[in-house]
Amino acid sequence: MAETFTEKSAEEKLVEEVENDFLRRQEERRTIERGWQLNMNFLCGNQYCDVNSAGEIYEEDKQYYWQARRVFNHIAPTVEIRCSKLGRIRPSLTVRAASDEERDLHSASLASAILSAVCEEEDLDGIISDATIWSETCGTAFYKVLWDGTAGSAVGKTEDGKEVKQGDVKIAAVSPFEIYPYSLCEEKLSRQPSVIHAKAMPVQDIYSAYGVKLAGKDIEEFTLSPYSAASHAKGGAPEQKTTRHGYELVIEKYEKPTEDKPDGRLTVVAGGRLLYDGVLPYINGDGGARDYPFIKQTSIQLAGSFFGKSVIDRLIPVQRAYNAVKNRKHEFLNRISMGTVAVEDGSVDVDELCEDGLVPGKVITYRQGGKPPEMLTLGSIPSGFADEENKLLDEFAQISGTGDLVQNADSFAGVTSATGLQIIIEQDDEKLENSYQQIKRAVKSIGKQVLRLYRQFASDVRLLRFAGENNVLNLYYFKGSDISSDDVVLEADSDANLTAAQRRNVIYEMLDRGLFADENGKLSAVTKNKILEILGYESLSGERDLSALNRARAGEENLKMKSAAAELKAYDDHAVHITEHTAFLLTEKLTDAAEKRICAHIDMHKQKLEEEKKNEN
Numbered sequence: 001m002a003e004t005f006t007e008k009s010a011e012e013k014l015v016e017e018v019e020n021d022f023l024r025r026q027e028e029r030r031t032i033e034r035g036w037q038l039n040m041n042f043l044c045g046n047q048y049c050d051v052n053s054a055g056e057i058y059e060e061d062k063q064y065y066w067q068a069r070r071v072f073n074h075i076a077p078t079v080e081i082r083c084s085k086l087g088r089i090r091p092s093l094t095v096r097a098a099s100d101e102e103r104d105l106h107s108a109s110l111a112s113a114i115l116s117a118v119c120e121e122e123d124l125d126g127i128i129s130d131a132t133i134w135s136e137t138c139g140t141a142f143y144k145v146l147w148d149g150t151a152g153s154a155v156g157k158t159e160d161g162k163e164v165k166q167g168d169v170k171i172a173a174v175s176p177f178e179i180y181p182y183s184l185c186e187e188k189l190s191r192q193p194s195v196i197h198a199k200a201m202p203v204q205d206i207y208s209a210y211g212v213k214l215a216g217k218d219i220e221e222f223t224l225s226p227y228s229a230a231s232h233a234k235g236g237a238p239e240q241k242t243t244r245h246g247y248e249l250v251i252e253k254y255e256k257p258t259e260d261k262p263d264g265r266l267t268v269v270a271g272g273r274l275l276y277d278g279v280l281p282y283i284n285g286d287g288g289a290r291d292y293p294f295i296k297q298t299s300i301q302l303a304g305s306f307f308g309k310s311v312i313d314r315l316i317p318v319q320r321a322y323n324a325v326k327n328r329k330h331e332f333l334n335r336i337s338m339g340t341v342a343v344e345d346g347s348v349d350v351d352e353l354c355e356d357g358l359v360p361g362k363v364i365t366y367r368q369g370g371k372p373p374e375m376l377t378l379g380s381i382p383s384g385f386a387d388e389e390n391k392l393l394d395e396f397a398q399i400s401g402t403g404d405l406v407q408n409a410d411s412f413a414g415v416t417s418a419t420g421l422q423i424i425i426e427q428d429d430e431k432l433e434n435s436y437q438q439i440k441r442a443v444k445s446i447g448k449q450v451l452r453l454y455r456q457f458a459s460d461v462r463l464l465r466f467a468g469e470n471n472v473l474n475l476y477y478f479k480g481s482d483i484s485s486d487d488v489v490l491e492a493d494s495d496a497n498l499t500a501a502q503r504r505n506v507i508y509e510m511l512d513r514g515l516f517a518d519e520n521g522k523l524s525a526v527t528k529n530k531i532l533e534i535l536g537y538e539s540l541s542g543e544r545d546l547s548a549l550n551r552a553r554a555g556e557e558n559l560k561m562k563s564a565a566a567e568l569k570a571y572d573d574h575a576v577h578i579t580e581h582t583a584f585l586l587t588e589k590l591t592d593a594a595e596k597r598i599c600a601h602i603d604m605h606k607q608k609l610e611e612e613k614k615n616e617n
Helices: 010-028 030-044 075-086 102-122 124-138 203-210 229-234 311-338 350-356 383-400 418-430 433-457 500-512 525-535 546-560 574-587 592-616
Strands: 049-051 057-059 093-095 140-148 154-157 163-165 168-174 179-181 194-202 217-220 243-255 265-270 273-278 294-298 462-467 473-478 488-490
Touching: 010 030, 010 179, 010 194, 010 243, 010 265, 010 273, 030 049, 030 057, 030 075, 030 124, 030 311, 075 124, 075 311, 075 383, 075 433, 093 102, 093 433, 102 124, 102 168, 102 433, 102 462, 124 140, 124 168, 124 294, 124 311, 124 433, 140 433, 168 433, 194 203, 203 243, 203 265, 203 273, 294 433, 311 383, 433 488, 500 525, 546 574, 574 592
Parallel strands: none
Antiparallel strands: 049 057, 093 488, 140 168, 140 294, 154 163, 179 194, 194 243, 217 243, 243 265, 265 273, 462 473
16 A cells, blocks of 8 residues: 655644754753753752763762761852842832923823832732842843733623633743743844743643643653653752643744744744744834843843853852862861771771770770770861861852851951941942842833833723822823833932941931921921831821822813813912922913913912912011
């Protein structure tokens, strides 16, 4: 019977192409992944392992059966200190207005409120902490900013009774094990022609998202390869259980926009099936372009490398040397305390002596005429052990940039001034400056993508709740088209790497210098409340900021007077209203009728203000 061949369909060819591309990138990155796994082993305390010539992690054997192989883990506390210091940077995002017109100022205020609400709802601080742990361990971490159509408030129901949600932004920290760039030598994510995001997903989640049923299999957690008993028998990360059951590998291939494909391309495959093929879904790039939904954060940037470097890579040789010194030191102590016995051949029962040792009060029987057992004198521990141990501890602090004033007090015992100690602390923190800047840049990019996604998908009117001035609950009804600016900047107070105690000292110094006093040299109630809020005693502030409330009311009147007259109230602060209405006239493009209406309104405020002054006199 003649063998028949069936030509593969276009869909099958596309799936095969994506899978082969993923396998190529996976093989190219294998050495880097093994380095990440080695870092994770050292971080968790499994420090007697290495990468062999075959590129697999193996456990090192003892040279002698009696050798001590204890672990004195200094990498874990070092990474914890770095993460703690980097945790001081939690930038507050705000949006700069496109112009000084009232409409753009209102849009910028709205965009800032959206960012504040999203950061609170998504727990951005926690996400940054998760990503920082990955970047400090493996050298690189990623954020993924996407639009989840199943999130947000319900806006209706389908015919079968399922709720329809308005959708909302979702932010996730992504492991570097899941990101596969086109080139390992291109540093910037934006210059990569394509990026693959491969992740293991339960088959139930795949069916919910794409409507495709798959069988599922066992997948390795980090390597994203099918589980193989043979590979586990010959090697792998020691003492790590990394297998997921009932999962499928989902491969998302993002292709950058080109002349042939101006909107880019996204192809999703899993289990040999095509789940999605279309343009890049998000208009999240500069100038209204479609771009990758990923933001990269590195710990130590390397020239000519897409992935960054972790401080653990530099600490591993020091940690190996430290473990060796401590174990040899303890072996020497054991020899001194337990003793080393010399016996004449045939003079005693060696087996009994080896089993019991020299028990206090033990009666030793030896051959008549023979030489009795004797303890060899080994002296005291050589000073070289302590010297080398201290040098290695200093290397931990120098390499990681986590020097401790308490532990290293002898190094600067001659520094007696507070200014000198402050300079030393600042110099120590400067070692982490590059990592600080990486976090700040990543957060700014997150803010821009969040606003661009709202502009793209929030087509219907939605309600935004956020705490404004004086912790008053503000409500905004907005649409995506109301966001005219995505120029995200960091607030000045969030840009400083200061501890809580340092921030308080700065506030106290400013108070002593009278920088918060008004023209009469007094501290206003508004300023006092703000200072208490910064110091963490917000519950002690009781007075309301009437000026802010009057400014808000004047802003509402400004918008109203574009088409109709606004009425003065007896409780208005006329001076504040005059200032706000005049600023509106100077910055907003208005019709002649609206301009005359506002000018007449200002004249009425001036008359009321004059009457109040006369009554006071």
